[in-house]
Amino acid sequence: MNIFESIFAAISSVYNHKMRSALTMLGIIIGIGSVIMITSVGDGVKATIFSTLNNIDKRVIQIFHQGSSNYDEMLTFEDAEAIRRINNVDQITLLSEMYGIEMEGRMGEVMTGGLAGMDSSYAIIEKVNIQLGRFIDDIDVENHAYVTVLTPQNAFKVFGYLNCVGEKIEIDTWFGKEEFTVIGVLAGSVEPGMMDMMMSTPLTNSLAVIPITTLNDVFGYENKVDFIGATVVGSESTANVAKGITTLLDIRHDTEDKYYAESMESQFDMIDNIFTAITAFVAFVAALSLFVGGVGVMNIMLVTVKERTREIGIRKSLGATNGNIKFQFVLEAVTLTLIGGGIGILLGFFLAEFASGFITAGMGMEVVAVMSPQNITVAFVVSTLTGIIFGVYPAGKAAKLDPIEALRYE
Numbered sequence: 001m002n003i004f005e006s007i008f009a010a011i012s013s014v015y016n017h018k019m020r021s022a023l024t025m026l027g028i029i030i031g032i033g034s035v036i037m038i039t040s041v042g043d044g045v046k047a048t049i050f051s052t053l054n055n056i057d058k059r060v061i062q063i064f065h066q067g068s069s070n071y072d073e074m075l076t077f078e079d080a081e082a083i084r085r086i087n088n089v090d091q092i093t094l095l096s097e098m099y100g101i102e103m104e105g106r107m108g109e110v111m112t113g114g115l116a117g118m119d120s121s122y123a124i125i126e127k128v129n130i131q132l133g134r135f136i137d138d139i140d141v142e143n144h145a146y147v148t149v150l151t152p153q154n155a156f157k158v159f160g161y162l163n164c165v166g167e168k169i170e171i172d173t174w175f176g177k178e179e180f181t182v183i184g185v186l187a188g189s190v191e192p193g194m195m196d197m198m199m200s201t202p203l204t205n206s207l208a209v210i211p212i213t214t215l216n217d218v219f220g221y222e223n224k225v226d227f228i229g230a231t232v233v234g235s236e237s238t239a240n241v242a243k244g245i246t247t248l249l250d251i252r253h254d255t256e257d258k259y260y261a262e263s264m265e266s267q268f269d270m271i272d273n274i275f276t277a278i279t280a281f282v283a284f285v286a287a288l289s290l291f292v293g294g295v296g297v298m299n300i301m302l303v304t305v306k307e308r309t310r311e312i313g314i315r316k317s318l319g320a321t322n323g324n325i326k327f328q329f330v331l332e333a334v335t336l337t338l339i340g341g342g343i344g345i346l347l348g349f350f351l352a353e354f355a356s357g358f359i360t361a362g363m364g365m366e367v368v369a370v371m372s373p374q375n376i377t378v379a380f381v382v383s384t385l386t387g388i389i390f391g392v393y394p395a396g397k398a399a400k401l402d403p404i405e406a407l408r409y410e
Contacts, residue, residue: 013304013332014339021336024300027293028340028386029347032379035283035290036348036371041355042279043370046272059265060125061242063228063249066260073253074224082252083228083245088236093121094212095202095227098219102172103207105157115171116206117215125229128203133165133184140183140211148180149209155182156190171208173218180210202227238263290382293340294390301333301394305401312401322399329398333391334384341383345376 352369
């Protein structure tokens with residue numbers, strides 16, 4: 001038999017035993033379908049998150065004091081100016097946060113949360129979008145202005161409507177209630193989606209945003225800041241610049257390893273690695289069903305060898321070699337797993353579409369399943385290898401049959 005006759009014989013064997021073949025392929029179908037679904041949805045979720053993260057400059061370094069709280073070691077405005085003079089550092093932004101702040105909603109309910117103090121550079125570095133009014137500018141910071149920017153959610157909670165630019169709000173501080181004028185409302189909807197909550201920042205997670213100098217005034221913070229952000233330009237790696245920044249800060253404060261600086265670039269890589277690891281692990285667990293499917297294929301092929309013992313004897317008596325017999329049965333096993341793999345890929349595609357639609361509708365984040373050619377190729381390769389691995393033993397058993405004994409088998 002030539003290769004084409006062998007393929008035709010293998011397909012005919014599968015077709016002539018439809019029910020048995022279908023049950024045999026079930027494990028392969030479920031295994032491949034599960035892997036395709038998980039990897040496609042996982043890639044889709046990762047693509048959705050990274051499309052949001054791409055709005056953030058990856059060459060931004062976040063700098064803050066680590067370890068036990070020490071007022072004298074806190075970052076200062078002067079530290080920010082020193083960092084600005086480092087080679088390859090372009091823009092600097094300052095950020096401080098105070099927690100346990102109270103603000104009254106329109107229905108009299110008390111809203112408790114954080115208050116963020118920022119400068120105008122934050123909007124440039126973080127690409128802040130404003131739908132009404134404006135963000136904090138340099139004049140607000142210089143004049144220690146009592147102005148604030150709200151998220152759409154908090155604007156609605158306080159006023160009952162979004163267009164509240166020019167309205168006054170009262171915020172509790174260490175020195176009592178202080179009145180602030182709303183100058184802007186961030187872009188977004190009143191009801192945040194799952195993606196908004198997952199990607200929350202000090203800007204979106206605070207009750208209100210005010211100039212950092214004003215925050216220092218109302219909380220007696222002097223010239224201290226909690227965080228400094230620095231953008232890196234040129235070809236210098238962000239890791240080298242970050243190391244230079246921590247060294248500078250330790251020298252300025254006469255400390256050792258008290259400051260932390262990390263680029264968004266490294267955080268992006270970490271997020272990517274985490275998603276890849278989670279997807280790979282879950283896909284591995286799902287792929288264990290392939291082992292069950294492979295055992296099923298081996299079992300059926302052993303039954304097939306038993307049923308076709310006489311046929312094997314006839315073929316050997318007509319000149320078929322052990323290699324011919326082994327190849328024929330391995331080919332039949334591969335045919336079973338390839339057909340099962342093809343059906344599994346289609347099943348995985350439909351399951352991935354359903355799962356991504358469910359996530360989009362139920363969690364408020366638009367996820368599109370990504371059916372990559374790489375995953376499909378891997379699925380076909382795995383299907384083929386499963387057929388070969390679990391078909392070799394039955395094929396070897398068939399090839400070792402004695403032709404005389406095989407012809408006598410009833």
